Amino acid sequence: MESHLTVRELESRWKKTLTATQTAAAMHPGIYRDLKKQAAAIVENPIDINDYFPTVEKLIDRLTTLDPCGHGSIFDIFSSHISPSNIWQVKLLRMECKDLLAHLDAFDRWRRKKHHLRRVK
Amino acid sequence: MNEELIQLGGKKKSSTFMDKVKEILPEGGNLNLCLTCGACSSGCPATGLDGMDPRKFLRMAALGLDDEIAKSDWPWMCTMCQRCIYVCPMQIDIPQLVFNARALRPREQRPKGILGSCDMALRNESTSAMGTAPDDFVFVVEDVLEEYQEAQPEFADMQAPIDKEGAEFFLNQNSREPVTEPDELVPLWKILHLAGADWTYGSAGWAGENYCMFLADNDSWEKVTRTTVNQANKLGVKTFLNTE
Numbered sequence: 001m002e003s004h005l006t007v008r009e010l011e012s013r014w015k016k017t018l019t020a021t022q023t024a025a026a027m028h029p030g031i032y033r034d035l036k037k038q039a040a041a042i043v044e045n046p047i048d049i050n051d052y053f054p055t056v057e058k059l060i061d062r063l064t065t066l067d068p069c070g071h072g073s074i075f076d077i078f079s080s081h082i083s084p085s086n087i088w089q090v091k092l093l094r095m096e097c098k099d100l101l102a103h104l105d106a107f108d109r110w111r112r113k114k115h116h117l118r119r120v121k
Numbered sequence: 122m123n124e125e126l127i128q129l130g131g132k133k134k135s136s137t138f139m140d141k142v143k144e145i146l147p148e149g150g151n152l153n154l155c156l157t158c159g160a161c162s163s164g165c166p167a168t169g170l171d172g173m174d175p176r177k178f179l180r181m182a183a184l185g186l187d188d189e190i191a192k193s194d195w196p197w198m199c200t201m202c203q204r205c206i207y208v209c210p211m212q213i214d215i216p217q218l219v220f221n222a223r224a225l226r227p228r229e230q231r232p233k234g235i236l237g238s239c240d241m242a243l244r245n246e247s248t249s250a251m252g253t254a255p256d257d258f259v260f261v262v263e264d265v266l267e268e269y270q271e272a273q274p275e276f277a278d279m280q281a282p283i284d285k286e287g288a289e290f291f292l293n294q295n296s297r298e299p300v301t302e303p304d305e306l307v308p309l310w311k312i313l314h315l316a317g318a319d320w321t322y323g324s325a326g327w328a329g330e331n332y333c334m335f336l337a338d339n340d341s342w343e344k345v346t347r348t349t350v351n352q353a354n355k356l357g358v359k360t361f362l363n364t365e
Contacts, residue, residue, distance in 0.1 A: 007210045010154035017157060077156060089172050095189065099180050106153055 020073035021107050024066045035062040035075075036104060039097040052090055056082060059097075074103050136185030141221055145214045152183050154211065161205035161215060167198040175205050175215050182218050187225075196222035197232050201335065223337035231336055238332035239341055248345045249296035249328035258327055259283055261299040262306065269307055279314040281306070284356060285321035291353040292320050292362045293329035309364070320362070323352035329365035 025032040038059055047055055063079035070076045078100045080086060082093065146152070161175040162168050168175065173195045181190055190196070199219045206212055223231065238250035247255050266281045282288065292313075298305045313320050326349030333341035353361055 005158060005160055005210045007149075007154065010158055010210055011151070013157040014151070014153050072157075074156070091189070092172070092177070095177065095181055095184065095186060098184050098186070102184060103153065103156060 017072055017074060017077070018107055018110050020067070020071040021075065022111060024071065024073045024075055025107075028066050031062050031065050035059070035066065036101065038062065039101050039104075042097040043094055043101065047093070049090065052093070053084065056084055056093065074100070074107060078103075136187050137225075138182035138187050138190060138218065138221070139185045141218055142179070142183045145217055147211055147213070150211045150213065152179075155179065158210065160208040160210065161213075164204045164208040165199075166202065166204070167200060170198040171195065173198040175199075178222075179213065179215055179218065182222075190222050191225045193222075197235075220337050223335075224339075228336075228338060235332050235336045238330070239336045239338060242328065242330075242332060242345050243341055246325035246348060247296065247328050248326050248331075248348050249300075250330045250332050251296045251300050251328075253296050253300055253328070255324045255327075258296075258299055258322075259324055261303050262322065265303045265306055266310070269310075276311060276314065279310055281310050282321040283327075284324050284352075287357045288319050288321035289358070290318055290320040290360050290362045291349075291356065291358040292322055293349060293364055294322060294327055295330050295365060296328040297330075321356060321358065323349065323356065326350070326352040329363060331365070 042055065042059070059082060060079050063075045063082070066075040067073040067079070078096065082096050082100070142152075155176055159176050161179070162177075165173070165175045167173045171194050178190075178195055181193075196219045199216065201216050201219065203216050205215045209215075228236070241252045242248045242250045244252060245254050247253050247258060249258070262281050262283060266279070270277050270279060290313075292309075294306065326345075331342060331345050333345050336342075349361070
């Protein structure tokens with residue numbers, strides 16, 4: 001148990017996670033978009049129990065393609081969270097996908113903020 | 122919260138728990154940081170029971186998954202030990218969320234063991250979850266005291282007062298001890314005797330356990346606590362020694 005963690009250390013970890021996520025997403029932008037679509041579909045639609053493993057397999061395949069060497073990105077962390085060996089209850093898949101999308105949303109906002117881009121009408 | 126943080130709140134439906142999470146999140150707190158932490162889960166004695174995971178529970182609350190929380194048994198796995206708050210770098214009060222989650226379930230559908238213990242405590246003035254009546258408690262205390270005074274001459278002067286007016290300390294007692302392990306009452310008496318403490322039990326409100334708190338039944342929790350407080354006040358005791 002890491003009992004001596006400080007908020008500052010966690011903030012530093014989070015920044016590293018965002019940076020690793022940016023590198024990974026930049027390498028595979030298409031897969032990144034597909035991942036978000038698939039996670040959103042899982043959150044919004046019911047899944048037959050028979051489709052659970054193929055669905056998770058597909059999701060994990062995308063996550064590991066994005067960060068194959070485990071550089072500590074959001075994809076890396078969630079490929080472990082979503083793995084069937086780590087989900088104790090099948091119904092938690094939806095929660096994990098919602099959580100993944102919330103983190104990716106925070107990542108997208110962080111990335112947009114860094115670029116200072118403005119839309120010209 | 123700045124723009125980088127996970128946004129709490131959604132347009133589609135209102136969520137009780139999102140608001141609760143906002144309330145307990147300290148100034149400058151950022152729930153994104155939980156992703157690479159998990160100290161609460163590592164420190165929780167209930168982690169793994171029925172898949173219980175305090176970090177996931179917090180996430181469910183932050184994501185507004187109220188229905189899932191209400192249906193889940195996770196809140197009932199928590200012992201309210203508060204170790205998660207102690208280890209959390211942001212001191213997020215997860216047990217408060219657990220308490221709120223317990224209150225979501227209709228009283229009669231809450232776990233039988235806790236419910237029964239709370240109801241038992243409301244039956245008489247002892248506030249004992251085992252239903253021990255005041256007379257029985259007084260009898261056991263006097264009987265055990267007499268036995269030890271005789272068997273151990275060095276403690277012949279030891280006292281275990283009940284309803285002693287003006288004592289310095291009002292002591293409570295888990296009712297399992299007088300009922301099933303009366304000899305376990307004695308070590309604390311000995312310590313207080315050797316320390317020269319002026320203390321007393323109350324014939325009412327002596328039972329220290331409060332299952333109504335674990336049941337998230339505020340009214341009953343208050344009733345049990347008030348019984349103890351009223352007895353201490355009635356005796357003019359200023360300091361309450363909570364052994365639970």
